[in-house]
Amino acid sequence: MSFVEILRSVLINIKGNKGKVFLTTLGIIVGSLTIILVLAIGKGSQVSVEEQFKSLNVGTIQITTGFGKGGTEKLTTEELDTIKEEATSIKKASMVIMSKGNVNYYNMSMSASIVGGTEELKEINNLTLLHGEFINGEQNDDMEKVAVIGYDLAELFFEENVADALGEKIIISGKRYEVIGVLNQLGDSPMRGFSPDEGVFIPYKVGEKYITGRMARPMILALAKDVDHVESAIEEVEIILQKSFKDKSDQFRIMDAGNKLQSAKDSAKTMTLMLFSVATVVLIVGGIGIMNVLFVSVKERTKEIGILKAIGAKRKDILFIFLLEAMIISAAGGILGIIGSVFIMPIMSYFNVRVVPSLFGYTLAFLFSVGIGTFFGYYPAAKASTLKPIDALNYE
Numbered sequence: 001m002s003f004v005e006i007l008r009s010v011l012i013n014i015k016g017n018k019g020k021v022f023l024t025t026l027g028i029i030v031g032s033l034t035i036i037l038v039l040a041i042g043k044g045s046q047v048s049v050e051e052q053f054k055s056l057n058v059g060t061i062q063i064t065t066g067f068g069k070g071g072t073e074k075l076t077t078e079e080l081d082t083i084k085e086e087a088t089s090i091k092k093a094s095m096v097i098m099s100k101g102n103v104n105y106y107n108m109s110m111s112a113s114i115v116g117g118t119e120e121l122k123e124i125n126n127l128t129l130l131h132g133e134f135i136n137g138e139q140n141d142d143m144e145k146v147a148v149i150g151y152d153l154a155e156l157f158f159e160e161n162v163a164d165a166l167g168e169k170i171i172i173s174g175k176r177y178e179v180i181g182v183l184n185q186l187g188d189s190p191m192r193g194f195s196p197d198e199g200v201f202i203p204y205k206v207g208e209k210y211i212t213g214r215m216a217r218p219m220i221l222a223l224a225k226d227v228d229h230v231e232s233a234i235e236e237v238e239i240i241l242q243k244s245f246k247d248k249s250d251q252f253r254i255m256d257a258g259n260k261l262q263s264a265k266d267s268a269k270t271m272t273l274m275l276f277s278v279a280t281v282v283l284i285v286g287g288i289g290i291m292n293v294l295f296v297s298v299k300e301r302t303k304e305i306g307i308l309k310a311i312g313a314k315r316k317d318i319l320f321i322f323l324l325e326a327m328i329i330s331a332a333g334g335i336l337g338i339i340g341s342v343f344i345m346p347i348m349s350y351f352n353v354r355v356v357p358s359l360f361g362y363t364l365a366f367l368f369s370v371g372i373g374t375f376f377g378y379y380p381a382a383k384a385s386t387l388k389p390i391d392a393l394n395y396e
Contacts, residue, residue, distance in 0.1 A: 007324065021329055027286025028333025028373060029340065032365040034275075034282050036341040037348070039361035042272025044354035059224035060124060061090075061233055062255045063241075065217060073251045075218050082240050083222060089233035093222040094120040095204050099211050103149075103200055104171040105157040112153055113199040114172060116207020117221075124223045127196065131163045132181030140203040145210075147172070148181035152197040170200075175210050177202060230256050280368075286333065287376035315385045322381030323374065330373020334366040341365075 065075050075095070083093050097116040102109050121127065122134045130151065139146050147170060154162040157170070165179045177200075186196045208216055224233040234254050241249040341362075345355045 011328075024286075024289045024292075025329055025333040025336070027282065027289045028330050028369050029286075029337045031280075031282040031284075031286045031372070032334045032337030032369045033340045033344070034278065035280075035365040035368060036338060036357070036361045037344065037355065038272060038275040038278075039364070040341070040345060040355040040357045041275070041348075041353065042269070043356040043358055043361075045271065046269070047354070047356050059091075059227055059230050059233075060256065061222045061224060061230065061237065063220040063222065063237060064253050064255075065219065065251060073245050073248050074216070075220055075252070079240065079244055080220055082244070083220065083237060086240060087222070087233060087236040089224055089229040089236055090222045091225045092120040092124050093220055094118045094124060095218055096121065096221050097204065097207050097212050097216045097218045099207070101173050101211065103153065105168070108157055110153060110156055110198070112150075113195070114207065114211050115199055115201050116204040116211060117201060118204050120223075121201070121221065124221050125196070127186070127201075128184045130182045130184045132166045132179070134181055135201060135203050140205055143205050143209065144203065145175055145177045145206060146180045146203065147177040148183060148201040149179055150183050150195070150197040150199045151185040152195075153200065154179075154182045172200065172202070173211055224256075284372060286369075287330070287372035291376040291380055319381050319385035322384050323377055326373045326377020326381065327370055330369045330377075331366070333373070334369030337365060337369065338362050 063075065065073060077095060080093055080095050083090060087093075094117050099114045100111060101114050103112045103114075115121075117135070118140050119134060119136045127134065129148075132148070134148055135146060138144075149165060149170070151162065154165045158164045158168075162182050165182050168179050169176045170179060171177075183196055183201075202211070208218075222233065222237070224230045234256065237254055238249070241252050245251070341357070345357060348355050
């Protein structure tokens with residue numbers, strides 16, 4: 001039999017059983033659709049993680065306090081000075097205190113993160129200025145009430161004219177601060193634990209006196225010379241903390257952005273793999289559905305198979321007829337799944353589920369669908385091809 005005759009036979013059979021074929025194809029549609037969405041969600045999660053960390057140097061090290069039994073020890077500027085002097089693997093370091101408070105400008109108010117830090121914080125956190133300048137060492141030493149505000153905060157108070165914020169006075173905890181800078185829009189950062197876009201940066205000593213007071217739980221943010229020096233920088237900090245606090249040094253925790261980024265990526269990959277496994281199970285169920293339909297088709301077309309063999313059709317022709325039918329059904333399911341994903345992804349985005357489609361996801365879903373359909377379609381196809389003509393013609 002020629003390929004055209006085989007294809008015509010397959011299409012006639014599919015057309016004559018449209019309802020049954022569609023129900024069978026549903027399993028493949030759902031499976032391929034699930035694979036595409038799972039990979040898109042996984043990719044979206046990884047992109048979100050990378051965006052959250054992109055504003056941090058990979059060499060950033062965070063030293064925090066309050067852990068272990070008691071948790072009473074606090075970091076001071078003495079530890080900061082020692083780290084700057086003795087930790088040769090560290091390029092920059094800054095004291096940081098954080099608090100929440102209302103920021104007011106005339107009759108407008110917004111709850112924001114208040115961050116007290118030094119000028120080194122700008123480079124450590126990759127902060128960039130849209131307008132004005134960042135706080136400097138002189139302003140910190142003189143305890144000047146100046147502030148650098150995030151983009152969202154500036155936009156709330158000054159709408160599109162964020163440059164107008166420079167020189168204006170905002171009120172934080174009852175004190176007036178002069179705005180000297182507006183940050184570029186950055187986004188959230190898990191290492192910082194807040195969004196700079198909705199934050200206010202003030203000199204460390206000012207924040208310590210007027211914002212947090214004795215309730216301050218300061219931390220130190222440090223920047224290694226480069227990625228290769230992160231481990232040695234952590235070791236140097238540990239030694240310094242042990243010298244300063246001795247057996248209470250276990251109350252401090254040291255984290256680096258690189259390891260945290262990798263952990264976040266690994267978590268996203270693990271979740272993607274788990275969801276991908278679920279999608280694979282759905283596709284296998286769809287493949288079993290194809291196998292069942294083909295078994296029924298073999299039963300229903302036993303006499304037809306006998307006639308084809310009687311007029312000269314070879315075993316490989318019969319095998320190819322049923323195998324091609326399985327491939328067409330599964331391929332159609334894969335294509336419909338891809339089309340369905342195009343319509344579903346915007347809906348998922350509407351519900352704040354980030355999806356990033358990829359050619360790899362579409363290709364994998366299609367190949368997986370065809371592969372599963374072919375695999376499960378082979379056995380009933382092989383059984384049909386082995387029927388003896390005389391038995392097939394006498395089948396009732």
